[in-house]
Amino acid sequence: MVTIHDVARYAGVSSMTVSRTINGTKYVRPDLREKVQATIKALNYTVNQSARNTRVGATGPRIGILYSNPSPSYLNEIMLGGLQQSSRSGCQLLLEECGGLASQKTALKKLLAAGVDGVILPPPLCDSRQTVNMLKAGGVMALALATARPMEEVSSVRIDDYQGALAMTRYIIKLGHKDIGFIKGDPAHTPADLRYVGFVAAMEEAGLKVDDSKVVPGMFTYRSGLLAGEALLKRPDPPTAIFASNDDMAAAVMAIAHGLGIKVPEQLTVCGFDDTPVASTIWPPLTTIHQPIVALGRTAVAIMTEQIKKARTGERPEAVHQLMKFTLVERASAAKAPA
Amino acid sequence: MVTIHDVARYAGVSSMTVSRTINGTKYVRPDLREKVQATIKALNYTVNQSARNTRVGATGPRIGILYSNPSPSYLNEIMLGGLQQSSRSGCQLLLEECGGLASQKTALKKLLAAGVDGVILPPPLCDSRQTVNMLKAGGVMALALATARPMEEVSSVRIDDYQGALAMTRYIIKLGHKDIGFIKGDPAHTPADLRYVGFVAAMEEAGLKVDDSKVVPGMFTYRSGLLAGEALLKRPDPPTAIFASNDDMAAAVMAIAHGLGIKVPEQLTVCGFDDTPVASTIWPPLTTIHQPIVALGRTAVAIMTEQIKKARTGERPEAVHQLMKFTLVERASAAKAPA
DNA sequence: CTGAAAGCGCTTACAG
DNA sequence: CTGAAAGCGCTTACAG
Numbered sequence: 174m175v176t177i178h179d180v181a182r183y184a185g186v187s188s189m190t191v192s193r194t195i196n197g198t199k200y201v202r203p204d205l206r207e208k209v210q211a212t213i214k215a216l217n218y219t220v221n222q223s224a225r226n227t228r229v230g231a232t233g234p235r236i237g238i239l240y241s242n243p244s245p246s247y248l249n250e251i252m253l254g255g256l257q258q259s260s261r262s263g264c265q266l267l268l269e270e271c272g273g274l275a276s277q278k279t280a281l282k283k284l285l286a287a288g289v290d291g292v293i294l295p296p297p298l299c300d301s302r303q304t305v306n307m308l309k310a311g312g313v314m315a316l317a318l319a320t321a322r323p324m325e326e327v328s329s330v331r332i333d334d335y336q337g338a339l340a341m342t343r344y345i346i347k348l349g350h351k352d353i354g355f356i357k358g359d360p361a362h363t364p365a366d367l368r369y370v371g372f373v374a375a376m377e378e379a380g381l382k383v384d385d386s387k388v389v390p391g392m393f394t395y396r397s398g399l400l401a402g403e404a405l406l407k408r409p410d411p412p413t414a415i416f417a418s419n420d421d422m423a424a425a426v427m428a429i430a431h432g433l434g435i436k437v438p439e440q441l442t443v444c445g446f447d448d449t450p451v452a453s454t455i456w457p458p459l460t461t462i463h464q465p466i467v468a469l470g471r472t473a474v475a476i477m478t479e480q481i482k483k484a485r486t487g488e489r490p491e492a493v494h495q496l497m498k499f500t501l502v503e504r505a506s507a508a509k510a511p512a
Numbered sequence: 513m514v515t516i517h518d519v520a521r522y523a524g525v526s527s528m529t530v531s532r533t534i535n536g537t538k539y540v541r542p543d544l545r546e547k548v549q550a551t552i553k554a555l556n557y558t559v560n561q562s563a564r565n566t567r568v569g570a571t572g573p574r575i576g577i578l579y580s581n582p583s584p585s586y587l588n589e590i591m592l593g594g595l596q597q598s599s600r601s602g603c604q605l606l607l608e609e610c611g612g613l614a615s616q617k618t619a620l621k622k623l624l625a626a627g628v629d630g631v632i633l634p635p636p637l638c639d640s641r642q643t644v645n646m647l648k649a650g651g652v653m654a655l656a657l658a659t660a661r662p663m664e665e666v667s668s669v670r671i672d673d674y675q676g677a678l679a680m681t682r683y684i685i686k687l688g689h690k691d692i693g694f695i696k697g698d699p700a701h702t703p704a705d706l707r708y709v710g711f712v713a714a715m716e717e718a719g720l721k722v723d724d725s726k727v728v729p730g731m732f733t734y735r736s737g738l739l740a741g742e743a744l745l746k747r748p749d750p751p752t753a754i755f756a757s758n759d760d761m762a763a764a765v766m767a768i769a770h771g772l773g774i775k776v777p778e779q780l781t782v783c784g785f786d787d788t789p790v791a792s793t794i795w796p797p798l799t800t801i802h803q804p805i806v807a808l809g810r811t812a813v814a815i816m817t818e819q820i821k822k823a824r825t826g827e828r829p830e831a832v833h834q835l836m837k838f839t840l841v842e843r844a845s846a847a848k849a850p851a
Numbered sequence: 852c853t854g855a856a857a858g859c860g861c862t863t864a865c866a867g
Numbered sequence: 868c869t870g871a872a873a874g875c876g877c878t879t880a881c882a883g
Contacts, residue, residue, distance in 0.1 A: 176876055187854045192878065200852050224876035226562035227859040246585045246789035249806075253588050256595040396795040399770075421793050431738075432771025450585035450789045454760050456735040467588075515860055526870045531862065539868050563860035566875040853883085860875105867869085 175218045184212040195220060222262075234264035234481040236474060237284040237292040237313075239304070241271050246450050247466060251295055251318065254470025262478040277304060285311050290481040293318055293473050299329070300363050314484070316477050319469060321363035328480065328492045330473045332499040334364040337462040338371025338418070340501050341444055344460075345414050346379045349510035350442060354387040354412035356401040356422050362393065368418040368446060387412050391422050398425025406433055406441075413441065413510050420445035420452045423459055427506065438508035448502055457505035465497055472497065514557045523551040534559060561601075573603035573820040575813060576623040576631040576652075578643070580610050585789050586805060590634055590657065593809025601817040616643060624650050629820040632657055632812050638668070639702050653823070655816050658808060660702035667819065667831045669812045671838040673703040676801040677710025677757070679840050680783055683799075684753050685718045688849035689781060693726040693751035695740040695761050701732065707757040707785060726751050730761050737764025745772055745780075752780065752849050759784035759791045762798055766845065777847035787841055796844035804836055811836065 177195075181188040186205055193201045194209040201209075212218075238255065240248060252268070259266045267287055271280035277298075284292060291314035298304050299317035305327055308315040316328045323329035345353055355372050358365030369388075376383050389404050391397040398417060402425055405415055417423035423445030427437055435441050437457055445452055448463035476493050483490040516534075520527040525544055532540045533548040540548075551557075577594065579587060591607070598605045606626055610619035616637075623631060630653035637643050638656035644666055647654040655667045662668035684692055694711050697704030708727075715722050728743050730736040737756060741764055744754055756762035762784030766776055774780050776796055784791055787802035815832050822829040 174876090177878095178876080188877080189854055190852090193853090196878085202852060205853090221566070221876055223562040223565035224859090225878075227560070227566055227861080227876080228878040245792070246588070249585070249588050249592050253592050253595070256592070394795070395793050399795060424793070425795070428767040428770050431767050432773075434771075449793075451793050453584070454734050454763070454788075454790050456733070456738060456764070513860090516862095517860080527861080528870055529868090532869090535862085541868060544869090560860055563875090564862075566860080566877080567862040854881105855883100856879105856881085858879085859877085863872105863874085865870105865872085867871100 174221070175216045176221070177218075180209065180212050180216055180218050183216060184209050234262070234291075234478050235267060235287065235289045236264055236477050236481075237267045237269055237287070237289040238295065239269050239271060239277075239280055239284065239292050239298060240295045241277070241298050242296065248295065250466040251470035251473075254467035254472075255293070255474045257467075258471040258474040258478075262475060264474065264478045264481075266474070274303065277307065281307055281311060285313065289313055290484070291316065291477045293477060295319065296364075297362055314477065314480055314490075316473050316480075318473050319364075319464070319466075321365075321367045323494055326492050328476060328494065330469050330476065330495045330497065332464055332469075332497050334367040335371040335374075337446065337499045338368040338416075339375045340499075341416060341446065341462055342372045342375030343379075344501055344503075345416060345442060345444060345507065346375065346381065348414070348442065348507060350412075350414040351381055351510070352384070352387075352410075352412045352414070353381075354389070354405045354415040355383075356389055356391040356398065356405075356415065356417040356426070358391055358418040358422075359393045365393070365418060372416060391418065393419050393421065395421045395425045398422030399429060402426035402429035406430060406435060411435075411441070414444070414507070415441065416444045418446050420447050420449045420459060420461055423461070423506075424451050424455050427455055427457075427459075438506050440511060442507040442510070444507055452502075452504070460504045460507040461502055463500045463502045465499070469497055513560070514555045515560070516557075519548065519551050519555055519557050522555060523548050573601070573630075573817050574606060574626065574628045575603055575816050575820075576606045576608055576626070576628040577634065578608050578610060578616075578619055578623065578631050578637060579634045580616070580637050581635065587634065589805040590809035590812075593806035593811075594632070594813045596806075597810040597813040597817075601814060603813065603817045603820075605813070613642065617646065620646055620650060624652065628652055629823070630655065630816045632816060634658065635703075636701055653816065653819055653829075655812050655819075657812050658703075658803070658805075660704075660706045662833055665831050667815060667833065669808050669815065669834045669836065671803055671808075671836050673706040674710040674713075676785065676838045677707040677755075678714045679838075680755060680785065680801055681711045681714030682718075683840055683842075684755060684781060684783060684846065685714065685720065687753070687781065687846060689751075689753040690720055690849070691723070691726075691749075691751045691753070692720075693728070693744045693754040694722075695728055695730040695737065695744075695754065695756040695765070697730055697757040697761075698732045704732070704757060711755060730757065732758050732760065734760045734764045737761030738768060741765035741768035745769060745774060750774075750780070753783070753846070754780065755783045757785050759786050759788045759798060759800055762800070762845075763790050763794050766794060766796075766798075777845050779850060781846040781849070783846055791841075791843070799843045799846040800841055802839045802841045804838070808836055 269280040271277040295318045299320035321334045389401045391401045445461040452459040480490040608619040610616040634657045638659035660673045728740045784800040791798040819829040
């Protein structure tokens with residue numbers, strides 16, 4: 174194992190200069206910094222977090238994750254990313270669940286008692302002004318995860334829901350579809366509106382008219398998708414493609430289509446959003462927009478750790494807004510429009 | 513933060529005696545050991561893994577996870593549990609994916625090059641004699657995760673698939689159902705057979721006849737569930753309940769039922785196995801057997817870490833077979849048999 | 852801006 | 868069976 178001392182010897186500096194370079198401290202002469210960085214690369218050096226933690230550990234960054242909507246698979250992925258990063262960054266993660274406002278206060282009290290420096294808010298809490306204010310009042314940082322409408326002064330890590338919906342709609346149009354139905358999401362969640370706006374923008378861009386009778390409400394649940402699917406597919410002139418603003422609703426649409434004897438994708442193209450496990454469970458598997466949830470969790474922890482370190486130095490860290498890349502995953506539920 | 517030295521001072525011994533007590537070394541006088549243990553409890557002391565790792569770290573346990581079936585949500589949960597435990601046990605986790613036998617050899621070579629002491633095998637590799645032999649040949653330990661037929665000499669962490677199927681079938685029978693259909697799983701996966709055997713046992717125990725024409729094959733996939741569901745529900749005398757040997761197939765059965773206008777659970781009870789995310793996505797949500805997958809991952813890492821430590825002491829650790837508790841989750845897809 | 856010294860909490864290796 | 872000493876890889880705090 175190559176240590177900081179190996180790097181130092183090799184670069185002809187002291188271990189401290191290496192340490193300073195690694196930790197991005199300002200007081201290192203540029204030429205030395207470069208030499209050290211080159212040596213680190215050459216020797217393939219990586220910090221030993223355990224060792225680092227013995228020094229910083231006692232006061233190492235503690236980050237809470239406060240969540241209220243226990244969608245287990247989503248949260249698992251967030252946690253997975255968070256844990257991966259925490260062992261790299263050497264911070265500690267604390268999980269706390271809450272429901273209404275009362276239990277939120279209790280949960281927050283617990284986190285504060287545990288000495289957290291910052292709290293990550295997955296949806297839907299990421300959009301709660303109230304929660305953010307409570308955190309501020311408690312003197313801890315907040316980071317909104319996967320919000321669609323980040324608040325200026327609160328750091329956020331997210332994908333661009335508008336661009337995602339735009340890309341998906343363009344893809345459907347490119348397949349030759351002109352008669353496209355859309356299922357909206359829960360209006361209380363910020364991504365819902367942006368996805369709809371993205372859909373409309375792509376339609377207009379292509380010179381296609383949005384038929385408002387084929388834009389139906391939904392609540393992001395499978396159950397609401399069943400209703401929406403029936404509304405769209407039992408009419409005399411069903412669309413040739415349906416873009417549901419999440420996967421659960423798209424899966425429900427496919428169940429309805431199956432029941433009505435409508436073949437997917439030959440007679441009907443169905444697309445979703447999020448790429449949750451259900452998207453690759455159902456048959457045919459769902460074409461959808463992949464959200465890099467694990468990476469979102471990882472990045473959130475990385476950013477928050479940085480901010481905490483800065484804050485401890487006395488700096489007043491500015492909010493960071495990190496946009497992550499989504500990808501359009503082509504699976505078998507979408508095909509060319511029937512002639 | 514309370515350290516080993518605080519404990520030592522308080523107990524009137526040296527830090528080494530505390531260290532030895534913590535690590536279960538033999539050479540500590542019983543009375544001292546007890547005194548130390550009491551002090552640890554009184555002071556609420558916990559080891560600082562970071563500090564421990566600076567000493568053991570260079571040679572700290574390294575555990576590989578070799579997987580081939582990339583069911584993402586399942587693997588995520590395993591990983592989540594594994595990571596949680598790894599930060600407690602102070603071991604390092606290495607993930608490696610492989611496909612056929614050739615890529616398995618490559619993956620294994622990588623893991624060995626990285627210096628792993630043991631490898632955890634999630635399904636379906638957990639049942640591969642070949643894989644286990646390759647690991648043995650490479651001189652590393654193996655642990656089979658969620659296998660239904662553990663090999664005597666290879667440690668395993670699993671639930672009892674037979675008992676799970678037994679419990680679920682008893683539950684369905686208790687609801688008054690007598691005409692129960694069953695969908696088998698992929699015969700290549702060991703749990704499939706055990707779940708079927710459990711079903712048959714519960715039927716016989718209740719004095720009910722298993723109608724072989726209502727036991728249909730499946731492959732654990734949604735797609736195979738669609739076929740199986742049609743076979744069972746399109747016949748003139750459909751069963752009043754269907755027990756699918758996993759959730760994906762149960763979800764498919766519900767899609768078929770929906771299409772045929774059969775109401776779940778009023779006219780048809782549907783039950784699954786595993787409690788994967790899809791079980792709580794669909795409507796009505798699925799009554800199923802919950803596998804504690806996160807706990808499985810956690811336990812696997814804990815056991816393997818112990819075994820590695822033992823092996824390093826020179827002991828030849830015996831295989832551990834840990835059975836975890838499943839739970840029957842009652843949701844809305846099951847109800848009393850129609851009159 | 853740089854480095855020598857001391858120490859984080861624990862364990863290894865040595866001496867009793 | 869027990870303990871004093873040295874050291875893991877890194878950072879803090881101090882002196883230049």
